[in-house]
Amino acid sequence: MLFEGELARGTDKPPTTVIRKKPSNIPGQDTWTGFGYMEVFEGATLAFHVPDIYRSMDYFPIIRYQHEPSHPTDWEQATLELERMDGEPDPKGPCAEAVDTFQVSLQAGELNTENTEYPFCLESGKRYNVKITFNQWIPTTPTPGAKILIDSVSHTIK
Numbered sequence: 001m002l003f004e005g006e007l008a009r010g011t012d013k014p015p016t017t018v019i020r021k022k023p024s025n026i027p028g029q030d031t032w033t034g035f036g037y038m039e040v041f042e043g044a045t046l047a048f049h050v051p052d053i054y055r056s057m058d059y060f061p062i063i064r065y066q067h068e069p070s071h072p073t074d075w076e077q078a079t080l081e082l083e084r085m086d087g088e089p090d091p092k093g094p095c096a097e098a099v100d101t102f103q104v105s106l107q108a109g110e111l112n113t114e115n116t117e118y119p120f121c122l123e124s125g126k127r128y129n130v131k132i133t134f135n136q137w138i139p140t141t142p143t144p145g146a147k148i149l150i151d152s153v154s155h156t157i158k
Contacts (some may be wrong), residue, residue: 001046001057003130004034005150014041019149037066040134042142047083048144048153050128056094058119059155061130063104065112075106075148077135078109082120085127095121106148120155130155 010016021036038046061080067073082100089095098121106114122128130153135147 001032001052001155003050003144003153005038005152006034006036007066008038008046008048008153010038010040010046011044014144015046016044016046017144018122026106030052032151034152037151039068039147039149042134042144042146045118045131045133046148046150049128050122050130051098053122053124053126053128056121056123057157058143059123059157061116062154062156063106063114063116064133064151064153065106065114066151067106067108068147068149071137071143071146071148073108075134075137075146077137077139078104078106079131079133080116081131081133082122083129085129089121089123093123095123101117112151116126119128123154 006018017039019037019039021032024030040046071150089098099118100120102116102118104116134148137143
């Protein structure tokens with residue numbers, strides 16, 4: 001499952017902005033999926049709607065991103081949260097003990113992907129939103145102008 005950052009619902013304050021990128025004329029040169037990125041500032045939240053799931057199991061979120069030149073180092077603190085639109089998981093099902101919120105850090109580097117350590121357990125036939133809140137670029141110092149480009153979020157099985 002792939003969810004484009006530029007199609008996510010973003011907050012107004014702090015704002016999120018769609019950044020369109022012109023595709024390269026050389027195949028394989030583009031470093032993004034879709035038609036661009038969603039630019040997010042410190043304190044902003046992106047929400048991705050997850051459609052019906054056909055098989056109950058663990059799905060590991062992968063975040064694709066690009067650091068802005070003005071803030072090229074690690075984004076130290078972001079919160080990844082699963083919002084269960086149809087209520088709590090089945091207490092006797094595979095997701096009964098699921099963890100729905102955890103912290104991630106978006107590391108600086110060439111690949112610019114964050115493979116999360118923890119999965120989200122999704123149940124078939126239920127609806128979800130995945131939210132990413134970009135708490136603070138540097139946890140000890142609020143930096144309201146800090147921003148990062150989010151390409152996409154995908155969910156994979158291991």
